[in-house]
Amino acid sequence: MKKVALVLAIVSVFIMLVSVAEAAIELPLRVEVNGERVYFPDEQPFIDSNGRTQVPARFIAEKLGANVTWDGKEKKAVFEKGSKKLVLYIGKAEYELNGEQKKMDTAALLISGRTFVPARYVAEAFDAKVSWDPDIRTVYINTNSKPSGKKEGTEIVAGFEVPLDTNLLAVETTWGGKTEACFEINLLRADVEGQIEDLRQILLQKCDSSTVDEVIAYVSQKKEREYYLPSKYIYDNKSKRYIWIKESFMEDINVFYCSASYKRSEE
Structure with missing residues (x-):
């Protein structure tokens, strides 16, 4: 009996050590633009203390088709694409988009002489849509989305009729081989209530109203980004x-x- 107990104890310790080792392995942070992974040759992206993905300014600008310049005197990065101009200041939450003063929940950073900028704010400034998959630590940026602003008409996404003027992100997906469509509500994107209402109307096209009511009631519990x-x-x-x-x-x-x-x- 003592030998059996000893063997069981050794096995238990081994399983615990393996579990701890697996938990310690963290997937690398990935950034994909239009389905293509962005590779960073030296400084790598990271998640800052505000939960935002910070990326080297030059590389994100290139992938978005924007030009970026650095003003060392005022410590600001200036992104320009077409008629749009985005100005981010190192260490400041305040920024400018086409001359309009705005505020974000993080700030651009200067690390080892390299300018890092929050990927979401830069991408969305140039009308791209951004989503985050925490399970595989991947930021998805889609530059083929419609620009913000009132748009008339609809488009078909995985068999659903989706209005063009919605702030709800709607994409066709085969994630894990088990899904057809994904609808993303984002608390930092404009008109959250409108996003939820658009989700309701879209789901009603194929689902029972009682099901849709249950879905809407569940997602509506989350009113702050920190809420789990x-x-x-x-x-x-x-x-x-x-x-x-x-x-x-x-x-x-x-x-x-x-x-x-x-x-x-x-x-």
Whole structure:
């Protein structure tokens, strides 16, 4: 019995050590623009103390098709593309977009002589859409999205009719081979209530109203970016599909419309 107990104790310790080692492995931070990974030859992107992804200014500018210049005297990075001009100041939350004063929840940084800028604010300044997948530590930037502003008409995304003037991000996706569409509500994007209402109207195209009400009630709990929203699956009898609300740690709430072949492992 003592030998058995000793063996079990050794096995338990071994499993614990393996688990700790696996937990210590952290995936590298990735940035993708239009589905293509951005490689940084020297200084690498990182997540700052405000939870924002900071990237070297020159590389993000190049991928967005913008020109960036550095003003050492005023310690500011100036991005220009077409008629748009973005000015970020080192260490300051205040910035300028086309001469208009704005404020973000982080700041550009100067590290080892290299200017780092928050990827989301730079990308969205030039009408790109940004999403974040914490599970694989990847920032997705889409420059093919429609510019902000009132747009008439709709587009079809994974069989859903989506208004062009929505601030809700809607993309067709086969994430993990189990989804058809993803709708992202972002608390830092304009008109959050409008995003939620657009999500309601879009889901009603294929789902039962009671299912949609449950989805909307669940996502509406998150009113601040620090609020943790656990993952939730809601089955819809009308479409025979699951609506998967992915757990949300930050400002984005991702709602997936699952494929017909998808079934939860516990069923």
